[in-house]
Amino acid sequence: xxxxxxxxxxDAVISPAPIKPACLFACLPQTLxxxxxxxxxLSLLSMSVFGPVVKIHPVVLASICDSYERRNEGASRVIxxxxxxxxxxxxxxxxxxxxxxxxxEDEVAVDMEFAKNMxxxxxxxxxxxxxxxxxxxxxxxxxxxxLIHEYYSREASNPIHLTVDTALQSGKMNIRAYVSAxxxxxxxxxxxxxxPLTVKYVYxxxxxxxxxxxxxxxxxxSRTNGLTSDLSQVGGAAARVQDMLTxxxxxIEDVLSGKVTADNSVGRFLMDLxxxxxxxxxxxxENMLNSNINDLLMVTYLSNLTQAQIALNEKLVLL
Amino acid sequence: MFLIFSKLKKKTMDVxxxxxxxxxxxxxxxxxxxxxxxxxxxxLGLVVDDRLEITNCFPFPQHTEDDADFDEVQYQMEMMRSLxxxxxxxxxxxxxxxxxxxxxxxxxLLDSQFSYQHAIEESVVLxxxxxxxxxxxxxxxxxxxxxxxxxxxxxxxxxPEGLKKANIGFEQMFEEVPIVIKNSHLINxxxxxxxxxxxxxxxxxxxxxxxxxxxEKSLQLLMDRVDDMSQDIVKYNTYSRNLSKQQQQxxxxxxxxxxxxxxxxxxxxxxxxxxxISKLFKPPQPPPRMDTLLIAGQINNYCQxxxxxxxxxxxKLFMAEALQGHN
Numbered sequence: 001x002x003x004x005x006x007x008x009x010x011d012a013v014i015s016p017a018p019i020k021p022a023c024l025f026a027c028l029p030q031t032l033x034x035x036x037x038x039x040x041x042l043s044l045l046s047m048s049v050f051g052p053v054v055k056i057h058p059v060v061l062a063s064i065c066d067s068y069e070r071r072n073e074g075a076s077r078v079i080x081x082x083x084x085x086x087x088x089x090x091x092x093x094x095x096x097x098x099x100x101x102x103x104x105e106d107e108v109a110v111d112m113e114f115a116k117n118m119x120x121x122x123x124x125x126x127x128x129x130x131x132x133x134x135x136x137x138x139x140x141x142x143x144x145x146x147l148i149h150e151y152y153s154r155e156a157s158n159p160i161h162l163t164v165d166t167a168l169q170s171g172k173m174n175i176r177a178y179v180s181a182x183x184x185x186x187x188x189x190x191x192x193x194x195x196p197l198t199v200k201y202v203y204x205x206x207x208x209x210x211x212x213x214x215x216x217x218x219x220x221x222s223r224t225n226g227l228t229s230d231l232s233q234v235g236g237a238a239a240r241v242q243d244m245l246t247x248x249x250x251x252i253e254d255v256l257s258g259k260v261t262a263d264n265s266v267g268r269f270l271m272d273l274x275x276x277x278x279x280x281x282x283x284x285x286e287n288m289l290n291s292n293i294n295d296l297l298m299v300t301y302l303s304n305l306t307q308a309q310i311a312l313n314e315k316l317v318l319l
Numbered sequence: 320m321f322l323i324f325s326k327l328k329k330k331t332m333d334v335x336x337x338x339x340x341x342x343x344x345x346x347x348x349x350x351x352x353x354x355x356x357x358x359x360x361x362x363l364g365l366v367v368d369d370r371l372e373i374t375n376c377f378p379f380p381q382h383t384e385d386d387a388d389f390d391e392v393q394y395q396m397e398m399m400r401s402l403x404x405x406x407x408x409x410x411x412x413x414x415x416x417x418x419x420x421x422x423x424x425x426x427x428l429l430d431s432q433f434s435y436q437h438a439i440e441e442s443v444v445l446x447x448x449x450x451x452x453x454x455x456x457x458x459x460x461x462x463x464x465x466x467x468x469x470x471x472x473x474x475x476x477x478x479p480e481g482l483k484k485a486n487i488g489f490e491q492m493f494e495e496v497p498i499v500i501k502n503s504h505l506i507n508x509x510x511x512x513x514x515x516x517x518x519x520x521x522x523x524x525x526x527x528x529x530x531x532x533x534x535e536k537s538l539q540l541l542m543d544r545v546d547d548m549s550q551d552i553v554k555y556n557t558y559s560r561n562l563s564k565q566q567q568q569x570x571x572x573x574x575x576x577x578x579x580x581x582x583x584x585x586x587x588x589x590x591x592x593x594x595x596i597s598k599l600f601k602p603p604q605p606p607p608r609m610d611t612l613l614i615a616g617q618i619n620n621y622c623q624x625x626x627x628x629x630x631x632x633x634x635k636l637f638m639a640e641a642l643q644g645h646n
Contacts, residue, residue, distance in 0.1 A: 058513060059342040065505045066339050066375070070406040094346065098405045111404075118401050121394060124380040126350055166505060173512045201516060204349045206452045207342065213457045214338045214500065215510055233456045234634045237525040285643050292530070292636055296629040299534055303622035306545065310615045313552065314488050317608070 051195065053090040054160060054177040055202040058211055060096045067098035068137045068166045077138040079148060081115055082162060083122060083129040091132055091160060095122065108144040110151065133160035139169045146192050149180055161194060175199060332441050334461045334498045336373040338506050341459065347378040348417045348449045361395065362413040362445065371441050375407050376415060415445035420537055421624045424617040433472045436464055443496055455525025461496040468492050489615035528639060530632045541621045544614055551611045561603045569600050
């Protein structure tokens with residue numbers, strides 16, 4: 001059954017693992033166990049192709065980049081553990097920490113004590129996070145990865161493996177996730193195949209707002225950014241909306257003058273947009289506006305009054 | 320809080336931080352902080368030239384009913400030791416805390432920050448306001464205690480006379496330090512990638528017009544504080560009244576004594592011994608003024624926040640009016 005999958009999946013990395021036949025029997029129940037824990041009775045075939053979606057938070061990626069920058073001299077890549085939560089069809093990666101390891105031509109040593117320790121510490125803060133896999137920087141999946149993956153499969157059922165290409169070999173930072181699966185002819189040498197999974201980026205609301213601000217650091221030459229003050233933020237947001245409106249207007253102009261063919265779905269969105277503006281009679285709007293403004297002015301007046309009051313009080317005490 | 324330009328020779332250090340720290344703080348609150356609970360953590364980094372760079376952070380577990388605070392120190396030690404193995408800066412440079420509608424000026428904060436600043440001069444406390452952030456703009460502020468306040472805390476002299484000597488007002492308790500976010504090139508690349516790949520639509524909470532909920536809560540907290548303040552003022556007033564009454568009594572007693580002595584002298588009897596007046600009239604206990612200062616500082620903070628909020632909303636309302644006018 002595994003061989004059928006080989007042909008169907010593109011871009012898979014095959015690497016022969018030094019697994020002896022005796023271990024095969026140990027591994028098989030594990031793989032079967034995986035399929036049952038996934039809650040599906042379907043064969044591994046469907047799970048590997050349409051595997052669980054991996055949802056990554058930006059914290060994890062920032063942390064990986066940071067550990068890569070701080071790696072020891074001579075180490076070409078960094079590995080670490082991924083923490084998160086598992087859902088029925090998706091795995092959400094919310095945290096990670098790096099694990100010191102040594103890699104040479106023929107052996108790889110991972111500090112497992114350290115990994116366990118760190119996981120314990122992290123569990124104290126967020127008890128809902130579990131080990132769901134591991135990450136490595138670098139483009140390829142090497143033989144050492146297989147060994148490390150085996151270690152992690154002892155810690156978590158069906159761990160995922162995340163690679164982040166921090167060396168930017170192909171000009172982009174390829175962020176990919178894999179899950180391992182057995183392949184080969186049963187009875188003979190068995191290999192391990194890493195099948196890719198879809199990767200999505202998710203944000204909490206506050207995270208997204210934070211990321212929006214952080215995105216602005218891309219644009220300044222010194223890569224710095226200060227945090228702006230109140231009214232200028234509103235101005236900034238309004239400017240962004242204005243930009244978006246001009247883009248939409250430009251598109252509409254093009255459609256009207258025939259340069260671009262009209263697209264029905266876009267048209268529907270535009271209808272929604274225009275209908276969203278509520279029709280209120282001017283007097284009602286005036287009333288609402290005035291009452292709101294009055295509320296705000298009153299609160300401003302009160303807070304100014306309070307501030308003056310405490311300042312006075314202080315001066316009196318210090319007399 | 321006002322940005323105080325320090326007249327002392329030492330320039331206040333700017334605080335530089337990275338994306339990673341910001342994201343971690345946001346995540347920590349999101350996952351562990353519900354409602355008005357406060358989440359805290361430690362900031363790690365180093366001091367370079369004239370800036371304080373914060374390069375990493377880790378969260379503190381919540382105070383749970385089981386395990387007492389043996390966790391705290393041990394957890395911190397273990398965490399720092401482990402982080403050192405992966406080459407993360409393990410120098411404590413401060414701590415962070417989330418806040419509920421801006422209410423963070425408290426005795427606990429003061430004490431913690433004092434102990435930090437005593438050990439490391441440039442340490443800061445980062446206050447992250449999740450509710451304000453959810454409204455559209457990241458609210459992260461860094462504060463330090465002013466040198467004056469440090470002096471007072473060191474001497475622990477919180478009587479009115481002590482504070483008068485130091486001439487400290489509620490505006491001079493904390494100084495806000497500007498935060499600059501600076502990233503390495505790799506993180507920059509990551510940001511570009513995320514921009515490319517993520518398909519999250521741009522929601523515009525910042526342009527949201529509804530304000531009553533937020534205002535209500537802020538005003539509620541403000542009223543509570545003002546109540547506390549007024550109670551404090553009453554206490555102080557009674558104290559000063561008692562003090563003046565006592566002064567009067569002392570004065571009268573002395574006068575009577577003198578009169579009696581004069582009479583006795585005229586009669587040829589020995590004068591009465593001078594009794595120790597301080598034993599007779601025990602001076603009333605002056606109330607500690609530190610709490611008042613803190614409350615005043617907190618009220619100031621609330622007022623500032625409210626004013627910022629209202630100014631933003633007024634802007635939005637006028638914009639809405641302009642838009643509607645075009646219809």
